[in-house]
Amino acid sequence: MDYVERIPFNAGHLWSTQKPILTHLDIELTHRCNNNCMHCCINVPAGDSVALENELATSELHRILKEAAKLGALQVRFTGGEPLLRSDFEELYLFARRLGLKVLLFTNGRLITERLADIFAHIPPLMPIEITVYGMHAESYEAVSGVRGSFAEFGRGIQLLRERRVPFVVKGAYLPPNRGEMVEFESWSRSIPWMDCPPSYAVLLEKRSKHDDPVKDRRIEALRPSPEEVVAMTRKGRRYREEMTEFCRNFLGPPGDKLFGCGAGTSGCLDPYGRFQACLSLRTPELAYDLKNGTLMDALTVAFPNLRKMRAANPEYLHRCGRCFIIGLCEQCPARSWNETRTLDTPLEYFCSIAHAEARELGLLRGHEHAWEVRDWQFRIDKALS
Numbered sequence: 001m002d003y004v005e006r007i008p009f010n011a012g013h014l015w016s017t018q019k020p021i022l023t024h025l026d027i028e029l030t031h032r033c034n035n036n037c038m039h040c041c042i043n044v045p046a047g048d049s050v051a052l053e054n055e056l057a058t059s060e061l062h063r064i065l066k067e068a069a070k071l072g073a074l075q076v077r078f079t080g081g082e083p084l085l086r087s088d089f090e091e092l093y094l095f096a097r098r099l100g101l102k103v104l105l106f107t108n109g110r111l112i113t114e115r116l117a118d119i120f121a122h123i124p125p126l127m128p129i130e131i132t133v134y135g136m137h138a139e140s141y142e143a144v145s146g147v148r149g150s151f152a153e154f155g156r157g158i159q160l161l162r163e164r165r166v167p168f169v170v171k172g173a174y175l176p177p178n179r180g181e182m183v184e185f186e187s188w189s190r191s192i193p194w195m196d197c198p199p200s201y202a203v204l205l206e207k208r209s210k211h212d213d214p215v216k217d218r219r220i221e222a223l224r225p226s227p228e229e230v231v232a233m234t235r236k237g238r239r240y241r242e243e244m245t246e247f248c249r250n251f252l253g254p255p256g257d258k259l260f261g262c263g264a265g266t267s268g269c270l271d272p273y274g275r276f277q278a279c280l281s282l283r284t285p286e287l288a289y290d291l292k293n294g295t296l297m298d299a300l301t302v303a304f305p306n307l308r309k310m311r312a313a314n315p316e317y318l319h320r321c322g323r324c325f326i327i328g329l330c331e332q333c334p335a336r337s338w339n340e341t342r343t344l345d346t347p348l349e350y351f352c353s354i355a356h357a358e359a360r361e362l363g364l365l366r367g368h369e370h371a372w373e374v375r376d377w378q379f380r381i382d383k384a385l386s
Helices: 049-054 058-070 089-098 114-122 138-145 150-164 179-189 214-223 227-234 238-251 296-309 315-319 334-341 349-361 377-384
Strands: 024-028 075-079 102-107 129-133 168-173 275-277
Touching: 024 058, 058 089, 058 296, 075 089, 089 102, 089 114, 114 150, 129 150, 138 150, 168 179, 227 349, 238 377
Parallel strands: 024 075, 075 102, 102 129, 129 168
Antiparallel strands: none
């Protein structure tokens, strides 16, 4: 099997300082999952025959991985769903590594076998495996995962990696069944040799991106922590304050009608069915690029640059978000707007409230001010962060 492509040697190209077209690639290998987590925005059942039938073939993924490497990518992230459900996962992993790509694996750890752990030990991914932990005990873990016996399988996967000293890190999900275990979780995480900082948490819960389950959407809304809880959970510590000082000085200010103020489209995420999205969350069908019938090069150089030219048209968005100087703090974006409202430019109250709570914490807002009504925002930034 060929893993490389021979090209004519060019010394000038070898020492070129030109930036690669693609630095990394995200691939959702499947949306199927062996968990049924209470908060998940994407999963379908592990045995879903329709999803399985429509997933990209191994050969199609080989082609895309080879093109990514040719365009300069150094890393691929395999995520899902649960990527280890793919029967060809081992082959895809080895193919990516033989291309010279680092592999970042997102998994719940339940399907890590002795064989897979041995492969990770002998052919390292070169990035710590990231494992999401849903609880420190069977009762809390399985209340989140929705699957009896999942806690023991997760523990076994962790143990197999530990025994072989395969680097991994853990992260959490901030949910009612496990909120009382945070101290225990963070204490346990410190025993993991490769954890060089406290674990991160999934806190900003997104609705179903397929718009396929209104009941679950309502449950996800009910699970969301308050804006004040979000700020207390994720915006804390001296390091955060130092980073935010620099960020606010450089990135705060009203965006006007510009819709995409992020780096969407400079890389991208391939979904299981061949749709290449400008980011992991942007699942608007008409903005996706069909990689079954196209190339990464065309997506990145022709299709995606047009996204960054898009402008908001919703009058409410223009009145609020377009004039809001703390938009850089806000988790509102076209992807989340589409997931919640099927439009790209509808203000989302929940994420707006979080941004306002953080701005008050940083001293940028007073009382119940709305950031889009503040005119002396540059003075406030200079004063609050001096």
